[in-house]
Amino acid sequence: MKDSCSSTSQLLERYFDRQATDEERSLVERHLPLCQTCHERLRVLEGLRKAIKTPVDEALKEETFPWVWEKIEREIRLGKKSSWQESVRSWIDLSPLFRKKVWIPAMAAAIILILVTSPLLFFKKDPSYSERSVVEYVESGVYNVMVYESENAKVTVIWLFEGPQTESPAS
Amino acid sequence: MALRGTANRISSFMKKWTPLLVFLFILFFAFPPMAPGQVQTRVRVIEASNVGSVIDPSLRDLHGQLGSLFRYTSYRLLRDERINLSPNQPASVPVHQGRSIEITQVGLQANMAELRVRIKRDGADILNTQVRLSPGRTVLVGGPKHGEGVVILALSASF
Numbered sequence: 001m002k003d004s005c006s007s008t009s010q011l012l013e014r015y016f017d018r019q020a021t022d023e024e025r026s027l028v029e030r031h032l033p034l035c036q037t038c039h040e041r042l043r044v045l046e047g048l049r050k051a052i053k054t055p056v057d058e059a060l061k062e063e064t065f066p067w068v069w070e071k072i073e074r075e076i077r078l079g080k081k082s083s084w085q086e087s088v089r090s091w092i093d094l095s096p097l098f099r100k101k102v103w104i105p106a107m108a109a110a111i112i113l114i115l116v117t118s119p120l121l122f123f124k125k126d127p128s129y130s131e132r133s134v135v136e137y138v139e140s141g142v143y144n145v146m147v148y149e150s151e152n153a154k155v156t157v158i159w160l161f162e163g164p165q166t167e168s169p170a171s
Numbered sequence: 172m173a174l175r176g177t178a179n180r181i182s183s184f185m186k187k188w189t190p191l192l193v194f195l196f197i198l199f200f201a202f203p204p205m206a207p208g209q210v211q212t213r214v215r216v217i218e219a220s221n222v223g224s225v226i227d228p229s230l231r232d233l234h235g236q237l238g239s240l241f242r243y244t245s246y247r248l249l250r251d252e253r254i255n256l257s258p259n260q261p262a263s264v265p266v267h268q269g270r271s272i273e274i275t276q277v278g279l280q281a282n283m284a285e286l287r288v289r290i291k292r293d294g295a296d297i298l299n300t301q302v303r304l305s306p307g308r309t310v311l312v313g314g315p316k317h318g319e320g321v322v323i324l325a326l327s328a329s330f
Contacts, residue, residue: 105191105192106191109194109195119330134308134310135301135302136300136303139299142297143297143298150240154307155240155309156308156309157310157313158310158311158313159314160298
């Protein structure tokens with residue numbers, strides 16, 4: 001019995017830590033009711049575990065873990081609707097087109113287009129233009145001058161007569 | 172090895188950016204940048220005659236107007252110049268036989284540019300006029316003899 005107690009006591013810690021095999025556990029469980037020493041030793045081990053575990057559990061209950069809350073708050077913030085700047089930034093980050101940084105020359109091209117087309121967009125036509133003459137004045141010390149203005153054809157002719165044989169306009 | 176890597180990087184860079192650079196290049200020449208207040212003026216020097224019946228393909232946009240106004244059968248483009256005119260800065264284009272045309276932008280409104288046009292022969296004014304040009308409108312100055320026909324100057328502006 002003493003040999004058996006000696007060998008069982010070696011297994012007691014493994015049994016307590018639940019690391020014993022089925023055979024070892026069976027051996028220990030058969031021995032414990034018969035051996036007061038081993039039974040007492042097991043109770044001491046359980047008492048030790050309880051003495052360690054209880055303050056740790058109490059400390060865990062009282063601990064607020066600030067870093068955990070920071071992480072949770074960050075997750076909540078990310079879950080909220082992002083601002084337009086964040087949306088644009090995330091879209092740029094996600095878009096493969098923009099990840100290649102093509103947007104720099106593309107923006108340059110867009111600015112050039114805007115500069116080129118803006119005069120057409122912002123300058124309105126002057127309705128009084130048709131009432132005005134295209135030729136404000138004309139003078140020549142050498143030629144006789146004829147002025148013909150066609151509003152429909154959007155053309156104005158200033159014809160210079162050099163001499164009687166010079167070709168002249170048909171109309 | 173490093174040299175090959177650099178060459179590969181350059182090659183990769185060129186493949187990536189060349190189409191965009193070509194696009195910008197075309198854009199630049201299709202729409203040359205104009206400083207505010209500038210007027211782009213086009214001066215076309217045309218020889219009109221009754222010798223043959225050739226219409227220069229580059230005068231296609233003017234052909235209808237020329238045909239309805241004149242009795243000539245042939246129109247040949249002698250010179251085609253585009254000038255960016257700054258306010259009160261005269262620009263000169265040689266025309267033919269010692270003649271030149273000097274154009275000065277003297278005013279600019281929303282859809283109308285005022286241009287002073289001087290045609291000079293050997294430095295002396297033979298014509299002095301001021302016209303109001305709007306985009307799409309053409310002023311034809313013609314009459315002086317040239318070869319078998321006459322010379323016609325077609326002025327148009329864009330701004």
